[in-house]
Amino acid sequence: MSQTHTWDADRALSRIRELENVPGALLPILHALQEEFGYIDPEAIPLVAEVLNISKAEVHGVLSFYHDFKQSPPGRHVLRICRAEACQSMGCESLVSHVEKHLGVKMGETTADRSFTLEPVYCLGLCALSPSAMLDGKPYGRVSPQVADFLVDSIRRHS
Amino acid sequence: MSVKVYVPCDAAALAVGADAVARAVSEQITARRLDLTVVRNGSRGLFWLEPLVEVETPRGRVAYGPVTAEAVAGLFDAGFYDGKEHPLRLGLTEEIPYLKNQERLTFARCGIVDPLSLSDYISHGGYKGLQRALTMAPEAIVEEVTQSGLRGRGGAGFPTGIKWRTVLKTAGEQKYVVCNADEGDSGTYADRMIMEGDPFVLIEGMTIAGFAVGATSGYIYIRSEYPHAFRTMKRAIALAYENGYLGANVAGSGKRFDLDVRLGAGAYICGEETSMLESLEGRRGQIRPKPPLPAIEGLFGKPTAINNVISLATVPIILDKGATHYRDFGMGRSRGTLTIQLSGNIKHGGLVEKAFGLTLRQAIYDFGGGTFSGRPLRAVQVGGPLGAYFPESLLDTPLDYEAFTEKRGLLGHGGIVVFDDTVDLAKQARFAMEFCAIESCGKCTPCRIGSTRGVEVIDKIIAHDNRPGNLQLLDELCELMVDGSLCALGGLTPFPVLSAVRYFPEDFDKPAPAPVTNLGERAQETQQWR
Numbered sequence: 001m002s003q004t005h006t007w008d009a010d011r012a013l014s015r016i017r018e019l020e021n022v023p024g025a026l027l028p029i030l031h032a033l034q035e036e037f038g039y040i041d042p043e044a045i046p047l048v049a050e051v052l053n054i055s056k057a058e059v060h061g062v063l064s065f066y067h068d069f070k071q072s073p074p075g076r077h078v079l080r081i082c083r084a085e086a087c088q089s090m091g092c093e094s095l096v097s098h099v100e101k102h103l104g105v106k107m108g109e110t111t112a113d114r115s116f117t118l119e120p121v122y123c124l125g126l127c128a129l130s131p132s133a134m135l136d137g138k139p140y141g142r143v144s145p146q147v148a149d150f151l152v153d154s155i156r157r158h159s
Numbered sequence: 160m161s162v163k164v165y166v167p168c169d170a171a172a173l174a175v176g177a178d179a180v181a182r183a184v185s186e187q188i189t190a191r192r193l194d195l196t197v198v199r200n201g202s203r204g205l206f207w208l209e210p211l212v213e214v215e216t217p218r219g220r221v222a223y224g225p226v227t228a229e230a231v232a233g234l235f236d237a238g239f240y241d242g243k244e245h246p247l248r249l250g251l252t253e254e255i256p257y258l259k260n261q262e263r264l265t266f267a268r269c270g271i272v273d274p275l276s277l278s279d280y281i282s283h284g285g286y287k288g289l290q291r292a293l294t295m296a297p298e299a300i301v302e303e304v305t306q307s308g309l310r311g312r313g314g315a316g317f318p319t320g321i322k323w324r325t326v327l328k329t330a331g332e333q334k335y336v337v338c339n340a341d342e343g344d345s346g347t348y349a350d351r352m353i354m355e356g357d358p359f360v361l362i363e364g365m366t367i368a369g370f371a372v373g374a375t376s377g378y379i380y381i382r383s384e385y386p387h388a389f390r391t392m393k394r395a396i397a398l399a400y401e402n403g404y405l406g407a408n409v410a411g412s413g414k415r416f417d418l419d420v421r422l423g424a425g426a427y428i429c430g431e432e433t434s435m436l437e438s439l440e441g442r443r444g445q446i447r448p449k450p451p452l453p454a455i456e457g458l459f460g461k462p463t464a465i466n467n468v469i470s471l472a473t474v475p476i477i478l479d480k481g482a483t484h485y486r487d488f489g490m491g492r493s494r495g496t497l498t499i500q501l502s503g504n505i506k507h508g509g510l511v512e513k514a515f516g517l518t519l520r521q522a523i524y525d526f527g528g529g530t531f532s533g534r535p536l537r538a539v540q541v542g543g544p545l546g547a548y549f550p551e552s553l554l555d556t557p558l559d560y561e562a563f564t565e566k567r568g569l570l571g572h573g574g575i576v577v578f579d580d581t582v583d584l585a586k587q588a589r590f591a592m593e594f595c596a597i598e599s600c601g602k603c604t605p606c607r608i609g610s611t612r613g614v615e616v617i618d619k620i621i622a623h624d625n626r627p628g629n630l631q632l633l634d635e636l637c638e639l640m641v642d643g644s645l646c647a648l649g650g651l652t653p654f655p656v657l658s659a660v661r662y663f664p665e666d667f668d669k670p671a672p673a674p675v676t677n678l679g680e681r682a683q684e685t686q687q688w689r
Contacts, residue, residue, distance in 0.1 A: 023459065024421075026441030031383075031422055058442075065443040065600075066424035068383050084345030085540055088590070089503035089578045090531065122427060122594065124384050125348035126171050127576070128206035128501060128508025137386055141174035141206075 004038035011036065012044050016051050025052060026062055030069055039070040075110040075117035077155055079103075080134045081143075083120045086127035095131050096120075098145040102152060115159060116152065161196045162240055164188075165213040165220070167270065169202035169355050170387040171348065176228060177210040183231035184212070195240055201356015203270035204510030205257055213252055216242035222252040257526060262488060263512045264496050265473045266349075269356035275394055277402055280359040286410070288475030292367045293412050300371035301327055304474060306482035308494025312349075313339055313430075313467030314542065314571040315647075316493075316560045319474075322464060325454035326372040329462040334374035336365050337439070337458055337465045340381040340388070341423050341430040344543025346502035346574030350468035352510060354381070354388035357472070358395035359404075362418060364471035366409060367478055369416040372464045377416065379468075380435050382423040392420050427544075427598040431646050432465045434600060445600040446646045467572070469498055490516035493559045501527045503540075503576035513558075520554035523577060534579040538587075538663065542571025544594050545651035547658035548584060569654060584663035588656045589617040595652040606649025609640045613656065623671035630660065630667065 005011065015032045019025050029048055033040050040063060049056045063069050081087075081096055100106055103116055110117040126132035129141025135151055166172075166181040181197055188195045203211060208224035212234070221242040223234060230247060237245040249255055263269075272279040280286070292300050305320025326334060338361065342350040353361060365377045381389045396418050399405040407415045426444045428434045433447035436458050457463025473495065477485045486494045493515035499522050501508045506528035513522075519539060523529070530536050538548045546569040549556070556566050563570040578587075592613035599606045613636055619629045637653030644650040660667060 024439050024441040027421065027424060027438060031424070052441075061443050062441070065445075066426050068423075068425035084594075085544060085587070085590070086346045086503040086574075086576045088587070089576055089582065121384060121425075122598075123343055123345045123347075124170075125342060125351040126174050127346045127348055127503060127574070128505070129171055129174055129209075130503060132174060134384075139170045139174035139387075141171060 005036055007037055007041040009043060013047055016048055020051050030063060034069060039073045075114045077115060077136055078117045078119060080119045080121040082124050082132045084123040087131040090130035092131040095143060095145060095148060099148050102149055161194045163198050163215045164195050164240065165198050165200045167202045167210060168199035169352060171206050172202050172209040175209050179228040180210045180212065180226050180231060183228040187231055187235045191235060193240065198273050200272065201269045201274050202352060203258060204352060206509045207507050214240050214242060218251065220252045222249040222255065223247040224249060257507060261512050262496055262514050264476050265469060265498060266510065266512045269353060272357065274356050274358055274391055275398060277359065277398055284479065285359055286363055288478035289363050289367055289410060292370055292478050293410065297327055297371050297373060300367065303482050304477060307477045307485040309470060309473060309477060311467055312469035312572060319466060319470050322454055323372050326462045326464045329455050331462045333461045334372055335458045335461055335463040336368045336374045336377040337463055338365055338379040338468055338471055339430065339432060339435055339465055340379050340468050341435060343382060343427040343430045344572055344574055346543060346576035347500050347572045349498040349500055349510060351385050351388050353468055353472050355391050358392050360472045360475055361468060362395060362399050364474040365418060366416045367474050368464055368471060370414060374464065375415045375417060377418045378439055379420045380423060380439060381420055383425055389420060389422055396420065428600045428648060431648065445602045448645060488514035490557065490559055491561055497558055497573045499558065500574045502574055504531045504579050505577045506531050515559050516557050518555050518557050522558065522575060530577060530579045532579045536577060537580040537582050538578040538584060540576045540655065542569035543574055544591060545569060545647060545654060546571050547654045548587060548662065550662040584659040584666040585621050588659040589614060591652055591655040592617060595648060599648060603645040603649060605640045605643035609636055609649060610652060612636060620667055
């Protein structure tokens with residue numbers, strides 16, 4: 001997984017300032033903050049609003065519109081399983097049930113030990129190798145329940 | 160000279176272990192002190208054979224696949240680097256029937272070149288289209304693209320040349336070219352492949368588009384689910400700047416064209432062009448009513464040419480070979496080639512670039528080899544989540560925009576998702592509504608509320624609750640969504656739903672399933688993703 005830092009207002013402000021003059025800066029700024037901290041802290045909202053001279057409501061509106069932006073820290077590893085049609089045709093729903101049982105969480109939740117966040121994704125563009133998944137940004141195709149268990153267990157063994 | 164060994168870096172190849180294969184190949188080269196160079200190419204699009212390793216031989220490139228990291232030592236023992244025999248040997252790559260029977264125009268270089276080598280790009284015919292465009296007046300470039308018959312490959316099929324003419328004719332100090340790379344439809348990956356396998360062709364296409372419409376600046380909006388494509392495009396753009404193919408003096412012409420990539424944030428609706436503009440401007444991806452057309456009032460209120468990746472990546476070959484060369488492929492009003500993407504429950508999934516007119520059956524059986532599971536095919540969804548489900552009896556429909564419209568289907572971006580006989584079309588219809596509810600931007604009521612009500616009505620039908628009445632209600636709801644929605648999401652979601660009811664009525668007439676013990680669970684799950 002990518003290394004992220006704990007929330008730090010000064011660090012956040014410098015990332016925001018780097019991008020403030022980019023045309024349509026809000027999405028690039030939110031991406032930069034999420035890259036830095038793994039999520040977008042509520043404290044970032046007034047900072048972004050002030051630099052871009054927009055209202056806090058506008059920042060919140062954008063933050064909450066997009067599925068990608070997280071408003072609380074995710075688990076150390078993020079496992080995304082595709083639930084779109086091509087993967088459905090190859091049984092992704094039974095894969096999802098299997099992984100939910102294996103991790104002990106439902107889609108959208110983080111395990112109690114904060115090691116994994118399980119998320120749905122609607123298409124990774126790996127539709128000729130369904131069902132597909134992405135673990136910490138790495139793509140996987142033809143993911144059987146056994147492959148999913150192997151991926152999860154090998155991370156658990158190493159941590 | 161060092162012999163080249165190709166191991167793809169396409170995300171789908173990586174998804175089945177291409178990085179591990181590349182590492183193993185490099186280790187063997189070092190251990191055996193061989194004069195071989197590993198090149199990370201894009202994918203040829205024969206995904207069931209990935210990782211597909213190729214080696215350069217005097218007779219042409221020889222392919223081996225699917226290669227696992229464990230098989231690499233054995234390949235070296237067999238002397239694969241001289242093209243020698245091995246159980247995984249597939250012969251000359253170009254002679255593999257799946258590839259040989261295609262007509263690759265847009266994908267001519269994909270999987271062949273090193274995506275980040277500008278010299279590879281140029282030695283394989285790259286930038287010839289731009290060179291010719293630089294000798295032409297903007298009107299002549301637009302005319303050439305119009306004459307080629309190229310239509311928007313993103314799904315709507317609107318003639319590219321006509322769109323460009325509107326932008327060209329609209330006065331404006333600043334105009335933009337925006338590439339829609341928010342390829343969110345399930346079953347599609349052609350945009351991703353070209354961005355990862357031949358990024359310079361998109362840069363060239365956008366540059367030509369800029370000169371044609373009078374735009375000096377462009378953006379590529381890439382969905383965040385495609386991190387590999389995003390990285391490759393960013394690097395390719397940097398290389399184009401370093402080598403004078405972007406910036407103030409493109410290819411020594413004295414003309415300016417700037418290009419940047421932007422990352423989406425997981426909203427399907429941003430594939431709708433006006434939502435994408437909102438997102439690029441830093442707002443919620445809510446659609447804008449049309450008119451004004453983006454061609455007149457687009458990005459930051461300026462005239463903007465918005466085109467799909469494949470449309471723009473096809474422009475260079477049209478300029479290079481001429482409109483007639485391109486137009487000679489195809490049928491009826493669908494000219495040129497379609498990049499068919501075989502997906503889902505299919506034996507030989509992959510990219511098939513072919514002139515319009517191939518039938519669905521030919522694509523699925525002659526290329527795709529039937530279902531992956533080996534069970535009988537029952538349904539096919541073409542054109543992504545907004546495309547109709549076709550039964551076996553419609554498989555002879557040719558892949559052509561008008562032929563699909565006539566059958567109340569959608570050719571869309573050319574993605575074909577195959578389902579075997581285990582599919583339950585009532586569930587698929589429910590998912591279509593659910594997906595619309597999850598991804599609706601919320602701007603218009605028929606889409607925002609209609610999709611949620613749609614899920615509820617289908618749930619009642621499945622639960623055997625007043626089936627005839629609820630089927631009637633579903634029909635009326637769909638009619639309202641089609642007529643009343645502002646954009647294609649709400650307006651087309653009824654297509655998969657109604658096609659499921661029309662062609663697979665038996666799936667809506669089964670005994671009710673056993674009652675769910677936790678009644679709230681399903682509703683909560685739906686709620687969570689809104």
